[in-house]
Amino acid sequence: MKLYYIPTTRAVRPRWLLEEMGIEYELITVSMEMSRQPEYRILHPHGKVPVLVDDQVTIFESAAICTYLADKYLEKGFAPKINSPARAYYYQWLFYASLTLEAPVEQYLFHVLPNLPEKVLPKAEKTRVTSEEVKEWFAKVCQPLNQLLQDNDYLVENRFTAADIVTGGVLLWASKLGMLTDESPVKAYITKLGQRSALQRADIDVDAQVD
Numbered sequence: 437m438k439l440y441y442i443p444t445t446r447a448v449r450p451r452w453l454l455e456e457m458g459i460e461y462e463l464i465t466v467s468m469e470m471s472r473q474p475e476y477r478i479l480h481p482h483g484k485v486p487v488l489v490d491d492q493v494t495i496f497e498s499a500a501i502c503t504y505l506a507d508k509y510l511e512k513g514f515a516p517k518i519n520s521p522a523r524a525y526y527y528q529w530l531f532y533a534s535l536t537l538e539a540p541v542e543q544y545l546f547h548v549l550p551n552l553p554e555k556v557l558p559k560a561e562k563t564r565v566t567s568e569e570v571k572e573w574f575a576k577v578c579q580p581l582n583q584l585l586q587d588n589d590y591l592v593e594n595r596f597t598a599a600d601i602v603t604g605g606v607l608l609w610a611s612k613l614g615m616l617t618d619e620s621p622v623k624a625y626i627t628k629l630g631q632r633s634a635l636q637r638a639d640i641d642v643d644a645q646v647d
């Protein structure tokens with residue numbers, strides 16, 4: 437199984453899950469140069485990470501990879517049983533993280549923080565939006581999570597699943613960007629997730645430079 441990867445990106449999410457499950461994998465760090473090559477574009481049409489290659493499966497999108505892996509190794513216990521009621525909530529949080537929660541975080545990174553290189557986002561393409569506006573949007577989308585996490589340690593069946601990795605991955609990203617300042621159940625949840633040894637192993641190359 438090969439995971440195409442860049443440290444500190446969304447590619448950490450499937451790596452985190454692989455570490456949680458104790459599955460062996462080969463990590464291939466993708467340089468900017470490699471991501472432009474036609475051979476890489478066959479794996480990922482936009483030249484991004486992560487990509488997972490597992491026998492006949494070549495799949496991109498971090499949440500899809502995590503969902504695939506958790507199902508493939510269902511016996512490891514990182515997804516609720518297929519067709520169980522918990523499974524509906526599991527899907528809810530996986531989709532919520534990718535479609536609702538990540539939007540303000542991406543907006544903050546691209547349009548509020550000043551230090552993105554011109555080649556990543558030309559100044560002319562920056563949207564006029566204030567830090568407060570985006571933080572307010574983010575706080576609003578965090579509300580259902582704060583509500584749930586008031587009485588629960590994890591998102592589904594109150595046990596750690598791949599939904600915590602995908603949602604937690606977005607929240608950890610938001611936290612690193614400085615979007616989460618006030619004490620809240622979400623903040624306590626992120627602190628707890630950050631203490632997981634599998635995440636620490638997956639994020640070990642946090643300071644690595646990739647060209």
Ligand SMILES: N[C@@H](CCC(=O)N[C@@H](CS)C(=O)NCC(=O)O)C(=O)O
Pocket residue numbers: 445446447471483484485486496497498499
């Ligand atoms: N929705 C996709 C986003 C993929 C994505 O944007 N990956 C970024 C890293 S977080 C990337 O590969 N950036 C490198 C580049 O654009 O060259 C996912 O979750 O996998």
